Amino acid sequence: MVFRVRYSEIDQMGTFYNSRALDWFECGRTELLRSMGTPYVELEAQGVLLPVIEAHVEYLGRAGYDDLLQMTTTAAMCGRASIRFDMSIEHAAGPRVGKPVARGHTIHAFCGRDGKPTRPPAFLVAALEGRPTE
Amino acid sequence: MVFRVRYSEIDQMGTFYNSRALDWFECGRTELLRSMGTPYVELEAQGVLLPVIEAHVEYLGRAGYDDLLQMTTTAAMCGRASIRFDMSIEHAAGPRVGKPVARGHTIHAFCGRDGKPTRPPAFLVAALEGRPTE
Amino acid sequence: MVFRVRYSEIDQMGTFYNSRALDWFECGRTELLRSMGTPYVELEAQGVLLPVIEAHVEYLGRAGYDDLLQMTTTAAMCGRASIRFDMSIEHAAGPRVGKPVARGHTIHAFCGRDGKPTRPPAFLVAALEGRPTE
Amino acid sequence: MVFRVRYSEIDQMGTFYNSRALDWFECGRTELLRSMGTPYVELEAQGVLLPVIEAHVEYLGRAGYDDLLQMTTTAAMCGRASIRFDMSIEHAAGPRVGKPVARGHTIHAFCGRDGKPTRPPAFLVAALEGRPTE
Numbered sequence: 001m002v003f004r005v006r007y008s009e010i011d012q013m014g015t016f017y018n019s020r021a022l023d024w025f026e027c028g029r030t031e032l033l034r035s036m037g038t039p040y041v042e043l044e045a046q047g048v049l050l051p052v053i054e055a056h057v058e059y060l061g062r063a064g065y066d067d068l069l070q071m072t073t074t075a076a077m078c079g080r081a082s083i084r085f086d087m088s089i090e091h092a093a094g095p096r097v098g099k100p101v102a103r104g105h106t107i108h109a110f111c112g113r114d115g116k117p118t119r120p121p122a123f124l125v126a127a128l129e130g131r132p133t134e
Numbered sequence: 135m136v137f138r139v140r141y142s143e144i145d146q147m148g149t150f151y152n153s154r155a156l157d158w159f160e161c162g163r164t165e166l167l168r169s170m171g172t173p174y175v176e177l178e179a180q181g182v183l184l185p186v187i188e189a190h191v192e193y194l195g196r197a198g199y200d201d202l203l204q205m206t207t208t209a210a211m212c213g214r215a216s217i218r219f220d221m222s223i224e225h226a227a228g229p230r231v232g233k234p235v236a237r238g239h240t241i242h243a244f245c246g247r248d249g250k251p252t253r254p255p256a257f258l259v260a261a262l263e264g265r266p267t268e
Numbered sequence: 269m270v271f272r273v274r275y276s277e278i279d280q281m282g283t284f285y286n287s288r289a290l291d292w293f294e295c296g297r298t299e300l301l302r303s304m305g306t307p308y309v310e311l312e313a314q315g316v317l318l319p320v321i322e323a324h325v326e327y328l329g330r331a332g333y334d335d336l337l338q339m340t341t342t343a344a345m346c347g348r349a350s351i352r353f354d355m356s357i358e359h360a361a362g363p364r365v366g367k368p369v370a371r372g373h374t375i376h377a378f379c380g381r382d383g384k385p386t387r388p389p390a391f392l393v394a395a396l397e398g399r400p401t402e
Numbered sequence: 403m404v405f406r407v408r409y410s411e412i413d414q415m416g417t418f419y420n421s422r423a424l425d426w427f428e429c430g431r432t433e434l435l436r437s438m439g440t441p442y443v444e445l446e447a448q449g450v451l452l453p454v455i456e457a458h459v460e461y462l463g464r465a466g467y468d469d470l471l472q473m474t475t476t477a478a479m480c481g482r483a484s485i486r487f488d489m490s491i492e493h494a495a496g497p498r499v500g501k502p503v504a505r506g507h508t509i510h511a512f513c514g515r516d517g518k519p520t521r522p523p524a525f526l527v528a529a530l531e532g533r534p535t536e
Binding site: 142198 | 406410425429441442443466
């Protein structure tokens with residue numbers, strides 16, 4: 001997916017504030033799940049929640065207000081009861097096109113609406129073939 | 135209430151990003167309701183939600199990272215079915231102590247968990263005597 | 269402009285948190301200025317800053333995670349030294365298509381990098397003919 | 403440091419949104435540096451910036467709106483040119499007092515205002531003895 005950096009996401013160093021990478025990673029997961037035919041909003045409606053249990057970010061380069069960025073996301077099962085997403089963000093335009101901005105991963109449990117661990121839905125496991133979204 | 139400006143709240147102009155005032159106003163409402171003996175978390179637990187239906191902010195001065203600010207909040211019924219909070223923020227320390235930062239108001243409906251309008255709880259109406267929190 | 273509501277923007281009432289409207293309004297201003305040929309990032313590079321001096325939001329309807337929303341933005345001079353943007357957001361898809369979500373305005377001063385008031389650039393005043401972005 | 407969870411930080415699962423942990427970690431670093439006699443705002447004024455180059459979070463438990471949390475932060479040099487902060491957050495009150503909420507670390511480079519690597523200031527290296535803030 002391609003997106004623009006918002007003014008609200010830039011700090012006084014002139015680059016995105018560090019926690020924004022996790023907000024963006026969520027967007028990458030959303031678009032990957034949609035492209036796999038299993039939008040997260042439908043998973044939640046079916047009572048399958050994916051709370052984050054681990055997040056990791058490496059900050060590789062600056063990105064300023066209004067910069068166009070591209071995020072690539074992949075997913076894979078991580079053991080039998082959790083799912084791991086890997087996100088990678090780079091400049092999509094301008095003089096820094098192709099330069100890396102951030103990469104990282106998040107690991108998620110499968111939970112029911114009661115917050116208790118649940119079995120990953122078979123259709124999602126089947127769909128997890130790691131197709132990147134661009 | 136007195137609070138410090140977070141690094142994550144400052145934009146590349148070196149002052150707080152405009153939407154942060156609304157985040158802070160929420161904190162002012164929270165502390166006012168607590169001081170009135172009706173914490174919002176308890177209101178929600180009783181099924182009384184206060185969704186915002188109008189917000190207004192005037193930006194009066196700059197505030198930078200780590201600045202100590204003071205917010206004063208008052209509340210009053212606004213008609214029979216909504217409540218209005220007025221918030222005012224100024225510098226609490228440093229060379230700009232007493233200088234205004236922002237002021238504004240929010241108006242809230244009384245709703246039940248189903249999102250439908252509900253009657254304001256009598257204890258809250260009774261408590262609404264506009265005592266400021268500092 | 270059309271955009272999707274992020275998971276990070278939804279609160280425990282299941283609709284967007286109130287301050288997010290101001291984050292979105294910024295995106296509307298960004299796209300309007302771009303469509304007028306005067307991207308804000310270029311204004312800032314030329315030393316013309318537009319700090320917000322007033323913001324107002326009316327919340328008209330709910331919007332949940334992943335909902336597609338459309339924002340329409342117009343701009344006009346507001347006196348000789350400030351600019352006013354009006355933003356209006358509605359559902360762009362789904363069962364609530366066309367239903368209003370929020371509307372409001374922001375008023376901005378023209379400042380130089382030193383934070384002092386400056387004269388609005390002639391090309392921007394000329395461009396301000398209120399064309400909506402969709 | 404002890405702090406309250408803001409309404410704006412809670413998502414529709416009823417616990418804090420994952421990126422908020424990084425916002426909180428920043429507050430922990432701010433208070434640790436202050437307690438060491440080297441407030442970050444003064445470091446920045448002296449031209450020493452600490453951009454984040456890596457962040458890691460493990461999510462250990464839920465925390466809801468208005469919950470009182472306690473964060474403990476330690477710091478240490480990480481090689482000769484970067485600094486590592488470790489943060490740990492637990493419930494500070496209520497039925498879950500003492501229960502862990504999140505822990506993680508951030509690693510920061512030392513940069514000058516030009517964004518280029520710089521040598522860590524001697525007074526900061528001397529002060530880095532890992533005293534926790536509570």
